[in-house]
Amino acid sequence: MKLVPATDAHCTFARDLTRRAMLPYYREFDLLWIEEAFDEAWGWREQWLVVEGEQVLGFCSLSQDRQALFIRELHLLPEYRGRGVGGEVLEELAEWAARRRLPLLRLMVFKSNPARQLYLRHGFVEMGEDECFVRMQREVG
Template sequence: MAFHLRAATDEDRVFARKLTREAMSRYYLQYGLLWSDDGFDVAWAGRENWLICNDDTVMGFISLSRDSRALYIRELHMLESCRKHGAGSWVLEQMALKAQAQGLLRLTVFKTNPARRLYQRLGLSIVGEEDCFWRMERECPRVPEA
């Protein structure tokens, strides 16, 4: 498979919003949270957004932010039909490489989301909790320049 990331444009926002709403709706319902299209759109505008592709097929998207200490995965969603093909693992490894500039890769995940197991397999550890979320992180040591 030829996975790659393509920078998302504002035209991709509707796809990403719909995918996120569909992927997260059961967790929002389970925990009594309210979905906001406007909230998603505001967050989208302030983040680094990428489409996850296999050749010309869009499989999902990832949304990132960063500070001086960490790269944060804010959203990572795959189309249902594109799950279990290795793209999620590939994306997480790419993000670990990207996080070397900061030193940490961080994310939060709903406590009942089975994706937590994938994150743990790929080196993210639970470092805390907030209400219905686990906070997870992975150290991504800076590579010394040769």
């Protein structure tokens, strides 16, 4: 598994994958999915494809501040979920944060998303929550 830069040509793939993965949670928590918001964020976030050889397995979207690398999105195609790929991506991103001299890797996850367990297994701790989301972080370096 490796992460390669996504281009604007991958935006539709990434948006559709995100929508399919997140729509059940948006419905559960009575939130509105806004296509334009995804497309706008595409321009200012770091966008990466998760690939194995020539096969695209998914994508992740990142941002950072002076303290943390934020995982804004991390989505795999359904056939690649539950195979350890997500864990590999998390470990790779922890290394990136350390190389960038950032002490933290952060994310938010819907409360009911089973990926929450994946994050806990990979060293993330829950820092707080609201009606929909749990804020999580992992120390790196």
